[in-house]
Each structure stands twice: as structure tokens, then as C-alpha cells.
Amino acid sequence: MALMITDECINCDVCEPECxxxxxxxGDEIYVIDPALCxxxxxxxxxxxxxEVCPVDCIPFNPDVEETRDELMEKYRRLTGETA
Structure with a gap:
């Protein structure tokens, strides 16, 4: 699964540079996570x-985007250009 940021986000700016x-x-009101990149x-x-860095624990799994660890690794490889 990709992650998502809920409306409990306080816009503290600590998550963005960690990704x-x-x-x-x-986003318009709070930070957002692009599931195609997560x-x-x-x-x-x-x-x-x-x-790990979120002070208000507002980053759960996105139930609309289910992915296995293998699928996440394949996405990582596609995004970074790394070959298996």
C-alpha cells in the first residue's frame, strides 16, 4: 500500500524533505502523498x-492503493532506474 496523509496534518513541514x-x-490545505511515487x-x-518523523501520527496506509512489498520494490526500481 502507498501511504496517505490525513486531515490531522498540522503542516509542520518535516515529512516532505524526508521522502x-x-x-x-x-496540497491545497495539507501535505499530500502521490501514490504513484510512494x-x-x-x-x-x-x-x-x-x-518516523511525523509528530501527530497522521500518515497511515492508503486503503485505496494496495501493493505488496514486491510491487513496491518494482516501483522503486522503476523510479530509480535500478535493475534487479
């Missing part, structure tokens, strides 16, 4: 960095 894929950006940090880190 290695550039999936987080400022790999949950698979391929980069052991844990999702945005979740």
Missing part, C-alpha cells in the same frame, strides 16, 4: 521515513 521519492508535496521507502530504508 526519497519526492512523493510528498504541499514506495513506503521500500528500497531506500527499512521504515517509512515520513511516518
Amino acid at each position: 526519497p521519492n519526492g512523493a510528498i508535496s504541499q 514506495t513506503e521507502c521500500v528500497g531506500h530504508y527499512e521504515t517509512s521515513q515520513c511516518v
Whole structure:
């Protein structure tokens, strides 16, 4: 699954620079995560960095975007140009 940011977001700006894929950006009211770019940090880190730094715990899994770890790794490879 990709991650999402809920409306509990306080716009603290700490998540955006932590995303290695550039999936987080400022939306109209709160930060948003582009599911096409979110790999949950698979391929980069052991844990999702945005979740680690979020002070209000507002970054859950996006139930509308279900992906396996293998699919996330494939997305990582596609985004970074890394070959298996």
C-alpha cells in the first residue's frame, strides 16, 4: 500500500524533505502523498521515513492503493532506474 496523509496534518513541514521519492508535496490545505511515487521507502530504508518523523501520527496506509512489498520494490526500481 502507498501511504496517505490525513486531515490531522498540522503542516509542520518535516515529512516532505524526508521522502526519497519526492512523493510528498504541499496540497491545497495539507501535505499530500502521490501514490504513484510512494514506495513506503521500500528500497531506500527499512521504515517509512515520513511516518518516523511525523509528530501527530497522521500518515497511515492508503486503503485505496494496495501493493505488496514486491510491487513496491518494482516501483522503486522503476523510479530509480535500478535493475534487479
